[in-house]
Amino acid sequence: MLFNTLDFAVFLIVSLSVFYALPRRLRNPFLLVASYAFYGFWNWRFCGLLLLSTVVDYWAALRMETCEDQRRRKHYLWISLGVNLSILGFFKYCNFFIDSFTAVLDSIGIDAPDYVLRIALPVGISFYTFQTLSYTIDVYRREMVPTRKFLDFALFVALFPQLVAGPIERAKRILPQIVERRHASWKDVQSGSWLIYWGWFKKVYVSDNVARIVDTVYGAGAEPTGPEVLLALWAFAVQIYCDFSGYSDMARGVARLFGYNLMLNFNLPYFATNPQQVWRRWHISLSTWLRDYVYIPLGGNSGGRWKQNRNLFLTMLWAGLWHGASWTYVVFGAYHGALLAIHRELKPALKKIDPVSTVARSAWWLFRVGCFFHLWLLGLLLFRAVSFEQAASLGYILFTNTDPGFVYDWIPPFLMFSAPLLIVQIWQGATRDLEVPLRWPMPIRALLFAAMFLAIVFLGEDHGEPFIYFQF
């Protein structure tokens, strides 16, 4: 059940009606049932996996809490890590490792049999696995006290707005909200509705439309020119941002209607001037997760420069692999690891450039945003490619072919679909207020809402195109 379908609209209306009609003590159990129903809608068989993960982590956390022996506590932590990562590894990475192993054998001249397991990837498995892992690790570190109420914990894992594509929430933030049994205020309803509407617009009007340019260039048999590849990369940057941040906005909006406050997952990432900044603005819930549970345990900022850069690099490799079972994602992670390390080395030199006048400062900022955006695009070239061959071929064309091809024809639709996003984001950036449209004068807001609706109806994709991040 995708957020951008009427199926979901009906589900949401019914869930909200029942939720608020019930006495407060019954709301959380109902929300848990609704969340499992939502997940079961994809494939009811995978509800068992979700439950298994929930039971194991609930049990492991309680055992850790009651146990004083540090070795035994570690033992329970390993059980939790083992079960969760085994499930994730089997369902998501099994064929990847088999393929890679076969390729290695082939390369050394050993004829390996083709062996492919037919495994369906449970939707959202990477998201909820990381979420439950954060809980047991926090309990192990004694950063939080585990809940004794199984239903509360099960709801934390399965809470449907964020279940299948994040944000990857922390128990420290959500469990207190669950215990509190929240009720949406009028302000929550307003901002939640806006987030759903804006997310829907970004997905259906912007992302799904610019995707056509991307699909044309990356499609089988395409022979694009350099400028066409460049425009397709711009389009993909817009597509993936609007797709994922659109989902995150809708998830946060839906949660807010139930009285829950999910974390911000995207904060104008394309206004970042360097790789460090972008990972503080892009998929914030994943990057903070990696910081807390991978980067810091690896040593974080302690140790020498080499060690710090190694930690960064390994963390980003992990981030790449998290995105999918493919070497292109691993190299995508490595690329960003390298960017972060290089930026760290260049940081002192860059700091010395300090323009005095406002115009010069703005120009310098714009220059850095532009430069970094295009470095980001090179990563996306890999991210979207189905193979290294395709990425290499498109990369080669990008830098060697100057034939404009159809690019002048593609620019108007690209602008038509992405300009509204850019305008609103500039406004959000200038005011440092992500909900600034809600503070515009009422007639302007009315016009904006009407224009967005008509744009969605006339030009939006109404076929419920799936969200890109569901595959992760």
Add this chain to the structure above:
Amino acid sequence: MPSLYWIKKAPWAALIAAVLVIWIDSKLFEDRELWLKLRARLEALPEPVVRLELGITKDILQLKNMRDAPPEMRRLIILGNSRARVGLNLRNLRDDDILQAKIAHAGVSPYVMRTFAKEGAALSPDLVVLMLSELDTHRPVELVPGACFRSAAALGQLLTSEPSLTWEQRHEVEQVAVGAFLNSYRYGDILDRAYLNDFREIRIQEEEPASKRQDQRRGRVIPRKQLVVEADNARFRVRRISEPDVPPPPIENIEEIRAELAKSFKRKKIQNSTLNIGYAIAFGPHVETQRDLIEKTIEIFTNAGSKVLIVEGPLNPLTYLLYDEESTRSDFLAFVEKMKMEYGVHFQSIDETGPYVPKDFSDLLHLKGTSARKLSADVRKRVVELLDG
């Protein structure tokens, strides 16, 4: 004194936006010029891509003509699917005093007729011709949202009479439900394809020889058309009416039937989807739903003072290899008898207009030109009688 706090808190921007949307929606779709332009643009596009939208656009214009015509003109509405589009041509039927609207194209099923009924009855037609047969009454309901008219009531009837359909075709049901409320949603495909194609689809690929463009790396000539990603001639993916790959009907001698049909139609291969059209004519719970939809349509028109003529649409006798013609047709005729008794419906059967043999048809369903002209002539006589009578 009651608190007026809610006035301040009410979501005025959203409410005004909703009013604005509804106002723009209704204003925009009343503009005849818009539809003329859309038709012109659609006609320039490849026919397989747009056949349904083109049909809908033509329907809209015909209905606008009828709405604006002087009251003394006699009004005739013809309803049917593509069989009526091909087989029933009453052009030049005393154009000076008879105005006709032919709502006949692929996708016009009893459900679409029902969704149209109220809009049609409001035009006070003197005569309504429905081309029907067991193909319409005994085939499962299949929604084609784009082909449906605005009618929440028809949707409601469908949901109550065949609830399983709401689940199996829920996306289509939802689309019709929204379409019943908002014109722009229903016509979204047409607007998308025709009005904005120049902007969004950029342009339709022109026939072009191998491009002069060189692949600089390999130094070979690349045909320009390789950039076209879909086989429908549009440079960007467009929404297509596609038929899913379905298995053939579970009939023992299906391959023999396929071969016989291929020989008769002089085609290399007969698709599974074609065979399934005939095989789908069968008894089941859907028959009652289809009959209810037709009966309600007739009831609405007769209550509005219109005469109704059911013309039995002929099917290629080779189709009988795929379904039980005898029992389904007699069931259809029994239903027509009921309509005659209850609503005074007129009927013209294939026994009057036929007989029909396989060579009268271009495929399983559609008449060839000569036989279509003969059928049209017979129906024309009956129509004139009824209009003058």
